[in-house]
Amino acid sequence: MSYKIIIKPSGHALKVESGETILEAALREGFSLPYGCRNGSCGICKGKILQGAVDYGQHSEETLTEEEKRDGNALFCCASPLTDLVIECHEIGATKDIEIKTLPCRVHNLELVAPDVMIISLKLPANQRLRFLAGQYIDILLKDEKRRSFLWRMHLMMMNFLQLHARNYPGGEFAEHVFTYMKVKDILRFTGPLGSFFLRDAPENTSIIFLASGTGFAPIKSILEHIFHQENARNNKIKMTLYWGARKRADLYLADLADKWQQQHKNFTFVPVLSEPLPTDNWEGRTGLVHEAIMQDFSSLEKHQVYACGAPAMVKAAYYDFTKSRDLPTDAFFSDVFVPSISNL
Ligand code: FES
Numbered sequence: 001m002s003y004k005i006i007i008k009p010s011g012h013a014l015k016v017e018s019g020e021t022i023l024e025a026a027l028r029e030g031f032s033l034p035y036g037c038r039n040g041s042c043g044i045c046k047g048k049i050l051q052g053a054v055d056y057g058q059h060s061e062e063t064l065t066e067e068e069k070r071d072g073n074a075l076f077c078c079a080s081p082l083t084d085l086v087i088e089c090h091e092i093g094a095t096k097d098i099e100i101k102t103l104p105c106r107v108h109n110l111e112l113v114a115p116d117v118m119i120i121s122l123k124l125p126a127n128q129r130l131r132f133l134a135g136q137y138i139d140i141l142l143k144d145e146k147r148r149s150f151l152w153r154m155h156l157m158m159m160n161f162l163q164l165h166a167r168n169y170p171g172g173e174f175a176e177h178v179f180t181y182m183k184v185k186d187i188l189r190f191t192g193p194l195g196s197f198f199l200r201d202a203p204e205n206t207s208i209i210f211l212a213s214g215t216g217f218a219p220i221k222s223i224l225e226h227i228f229h230q231e232n233a234r235n236n237k238i239k240m241t242l243y244w245g246a247r248k249r250a251d252l253y254l255a256d257l258a259d260k261w262q263q264q265h266k267n268f269t270f271v272p273v274l275s276e277p278l279p280t281d282n283w284e285g286r287t288g289l290v291h292e293a294i295m296q297d298f299s300s301l302e303k304h305q306v307y308a309c310g311a312p313a314m315v316k317a318a319y320y321d322f323t324k325s326r327d328l329p330t331d332a333f334f335s336d337v338f339v340p341s342i343s344n345l
């Protein structure tokens with residue numbers, strides 16, 4: 001059984017097939033709704049159900065509370081229609097013409113840049129190119145004998161080679177594969193590009209704050225390299241500050257690169273922040289929670305855009321504090337979160 005959905009305010013109409021979520025149907029029909037994790041954790045896909053009823057699907061209770069449901073909200077990555085619907089959501093024009101592909105690739109290089117962070121370079125087949133917006137991600141697809149897919153979100157860096165930053169963490173099935181078994185020349189398959197975390201146009205006199213925790217640095221690196229590479233007017237005019245937080249010094253695995261950017265670009269500042277520096281780190285820099293460092297440094301974020309990527313708790317706290325206490329407009333906060341790989345997706 002299929003249902004019809006009207007998206008407001010655009011008035012676009014789409015058909016949702018049986019078993020599909022609203023987001024899946026929208027992406028299949030070429031409409032770009034905002035999304036991140038696609039498993040009910042990040043809240044980026046949250047929108048209003050103006051008319052009709054949905055099955056809310058499996059999601060984090062924190063991300064969509066009962067009160068929010070009563071107010072008409074749903075997570076479009078999890079919700080499936082039970083009737084025809086009218087929904088409210090702001091579509092993103094920029095990704096509309098970018099094709100999502102499933103492609104093979106070869107592991108070209110593996111570099112352990114911190115005790116628990118691996119940078120994986122993947123090479124596409126010679127006749128394939130991948131168009132994407134800096135900051136988007138791909139899902140790696142692996143199948144075991146039970147034909148269960150493991151999807152892991154990683155962030156894209158370059159066009160001909162894809163560069164991914166992978167963190168090892170307990171219980172991470174694909175992380176274990178990367179750190180234990182993966183070797184150069186392995187063949188993988190992936191789907192992408194995915195996600196709506198990428199650079200947006202900014203009004204004049206706007207400054208940009210990039211906020212990363214851990215490997216949340218990866219998509220921000222992608223966006224910054226894109227800006228530096230373009231050497232466009234925006235790069236010269238817009239002031240950019242990167243706050244990168246981690247527990248200890250080794251977790252800031254590309255701090256030297258961020259320092260180099262600071263030396264090369266007058267409009268760019270790098271602020272590393274450690275929450276639990278080791279005595280052997282000899283750390284003399286900022287300490288504490290990374291988003292709180294921004295709260296200390298700015299009395300107002302009214303004329304800023306913020307791009308935040310990292311742990312869900314950090315991203316949520318930043319959104320709440322910046323919009324409630326520092327006047328950041330809600331539509332000037334762009335985020336992505338890292339959620340551990342989930343099987344059976
Ligand atoms: S909660 Fe739907 S995309 Fe993250």
